[in-house]
Amino acid sequence: MKVKLKQMVVAAVLSLGMGPVLAANCEATIEGNDAMKFNLGEIVANKSCKKFTVTLKHVGKAPKSAMGHNWVLVKTADLQAVATDGAAAGLPKNYLKDGDTRVIASTKVVGGGESTSVSVDLTKLTAGGDYSFFCSFPGHWTLMKGKFKY
Ligand code: CO
Numbered sequence: 001m002k003v004k005l006k007q008m009v010v011a012a013v014l015s016l017g018m019g020p021v022l023a024a025n026c027e028a029t030i031e032g033n034d035a036m037k038f039n040l041g042e043i044v045a046n047k048s049c050k051k052f053t054v055t056l057k058h059v060g061k062a063p064k065s066a067m068g069h070n071w072v073l074v075k076t077a078d079l080q081a082v083a084t085d086g087a088a089a090g091l092p093k094n095y096l097k098d099g100d101t102r103v104i105a106s107t108k109v110v111g112g113g114e115s116t117s118v119s120v121d122l123t124k125l126t127a128g129g130d131y132s133f134f135c136s137f138p139g140h141w142t143l144m145k146g147k148f149k150y
Contacts, residue, residue: 027053032069032135032144034060034112041146043133045122052150054133055117056107064111068137070094071107073120073148076132078102079141086136095136109137125150 026049031039045052056071058064068091074082085097094109104124107116125131127150135144 025049026051027055029055029057030071030133031057031059033058034062034067036067036140036143038069038135038144038146043146043148045120045148045150047127047150050122052120052122053117054105054107054120055115056110057115058110058112061112064109064114065091068095068109068111069135069140069144070109070116070137071118071133072096072103072136073105073131073133074102075104076130076147079132079134079145083134083136083141087138095138104131106136122150 025046028040028043030043033039043054054071054073056069058069060067072082072086082096082100082102085100086093086095089095089097091109094106096103096106105118105120107118110116129150131148131150133146133148134141137144
């Protein structure tokens with residue numbers, strides 16, 4: 001019993017020590033390239049986070065008019081419809097329909113060598129819900145998408 005108690009105390013102290021590490025982990029960086037690909041197929045937000053910052057780096061060279069990328073967070077069920085409406089909205093609107101309430105978070109569209117970021121308000125999400133991120137540049141969503149887990 002005494003040994004078990006000691007192990008529990010040690011475990012509790014260790015998990016307390018993990019706190020600042022987890023808190024500092026409320027962010028992710030994702031890269032988009034000239035081959036129309038993201039380098040991540042999944043982003044996981046820790047449940048201790050209230051805000052989660054995503055930085056998108058376009059590591060290619062193509063201009064945003066030809067190979068632009070953004071990072072858009074939606075419910076997975078909304079992805080295709082938001083992408084279709086977004087494609088029609090045009091680059092000046094960052095390929096998203098004006099006032100689209102299905103969009104939970106989004107960055108602007110960037111071109112090669114540029115980066116941008118957005119802060120996701122995780123209090124708007126349901127833990128364990130089915131969320132996806134994608135690029136809304138016309139045609140990109142079929143390849144540039146992934147799951148956002150919270
Ligand atoms: Co793209």
